[in-house]
Amino acid sequence: MVKSIFWSYIAGFLDADGSIYVQLKRNSTYKYDFQISPSVVFYQKDNGVKGLPEIYEKIDLGHLRYRNDKMIEIVISDRKSIRFLLSKITKFLILKKKQAELMLLILNKMEEIKTKQDFISVAELIDEFRNLNYSRKRTVDSQVVKHHLKEI
Amino acid sequence: MVKSIFWSYIAGFLDADGSIYVQLKRNSTYKYDFQISPSVVFYQKDNGVKGLPEIYEKIDLGHLRYRNDKMIEIVISDRKSIRFLLSKITKFLILKKKQAELMLLILNKMEEIKTKQDFISVAELIDEFRNLNYSRKRTVDSQVVKHHLKEI
Numbered sequence: 333m334v335k336s337i338f339w340s341y342i343a344g345f346l347d348a349d350g351s352i353y354v355q356l357k358r359n360s361t362y363k364y365d366f367q368i369s370p371s372v373v374f375y376q377k378d379n380g381v382k383g384l385p386e387i388y389e390k391i392d393l394g395h396l397r398y399r400n401d402k403m404i405e406i407v408i409s410d411r412k413s414i415r416f417l418l419s420k421i422t423k424f425l426i427l428k429k430k431q432a433e434l435m436l437l438i439l440n441k442m443e444e445i446k447t448k449q450d451f452i453s454v455a456e457l458i459d460e461f462r463n464l465n466y467s468r469k470r471t472v473d474s475q476v477v478k479h480h481l482k483e484i
Numbered sequence: 485m486v487k488s489i490f491w492s493y494i495a496g497f498l499d500a501d502g503s504i505y506v507q508l509k510r511n512s513t514y515k516y517d518f519q520i521s522p523s524v525v526f527y528q529k530d531n532g533v534k535g536l537p538e539i540y541e542k543i544d545l546g547h548l549r550y551r552n553d554k555m556i557e558i559v560i561s562d563r564k565s566i567r568f569l570l571s572k573i574t575k576f577l578i579l580k581k582k583q584a585e586l587m588l589l590i591l592n593k594m595e596e597i598k599t600k601q602d603f604i605s606v607a608e609l610i611d612e613f614r615n616l617n618y619s620r621k622r623t624v625d626s627q628v629v630k631h632h633l634k635e636i
Contacts, residue, residue: 342496346500383499
């Protein structure tokens with residue numbers, strides 16, 4: 333009960349000032365030449381008031397990042413921590429519930445990748461964040477992956 | 485229990501992207517020539533995704549404001565609504581708990597104002613938001629009020 337209250341608070345915080353997304357990055361050290369990079373991030377302007385670090389201490393996941401543009405972030409990128417966090421907060425999310433569900437689906441599918449086609453299918457799921465997050469332009473999407481994997 | 489979960493979510497949302505403050509405004513239609521104007525505001529960038537309006541429908545307090553700079557706000561400024569909201573969320577706030585407590589104190593003191601000195605005391609309490617919110621420069625503070633009330 334008390335725990336639910338806390339995770340519901342965190343859900344509100346993430347809905348207001350957080351982000352759930354997966355990036356595809358070119359990285360030839362990975363089997364399919366692309367890295368799948370999932371993140372859950374909490375943001376806050378670094379205005380001298382100890383805000384986000386206090387939340388960070390309480391959730392105890394990921395790491396704190398002080399950006400050059402006066403923003404602080406809690407960045408959670410390891411799959412286990414993301415799974416744990418989303419298992420706690422997804423049911424309380426109002427604005428980013430779909431992103432959380434898509435993230436969990438992708439994390440599951442990632443573990444089942446056995447073929448190029450499996451990898452492409454995951455890349456296609458990642459494309460769906462584009463519609464949900466209304467976010468930055470993606471330079472690497474499933475089309476890029478598909479094109480590349482046809483050639484190798 | 486379910487209600488607590490909701491208000492805890494709202495506390496997280498407000499801690500991440502909201503503000504609790506009281507302004508002093510010159511207004512000669514008021515008895516002491518200044519208006520005490522309390523606000524609780526939720527902010528969000530208007531990125532085309534229906535975000536804050538959805539929260540607004542759920543909390544059902546205040547009004548929605550679409551700003552020219554592509555921000556949406558839920559603005560709650562009537563005292564009764566502020567009292568109601570803060571009675572629900574103060575215990576769940578982590579970052580803005582002091583602001584909530586100061587707001588409730590000021591709302592109580594406002595109702596007991598009988599003399600100029602009472603009014604000045606409230607203005608002094610309002611000054612304390614300056615330290616808590618690390619916010620915009622205040623042009624009207626208790627010094628301005630004090631100076632003015634000595635003259636009338």
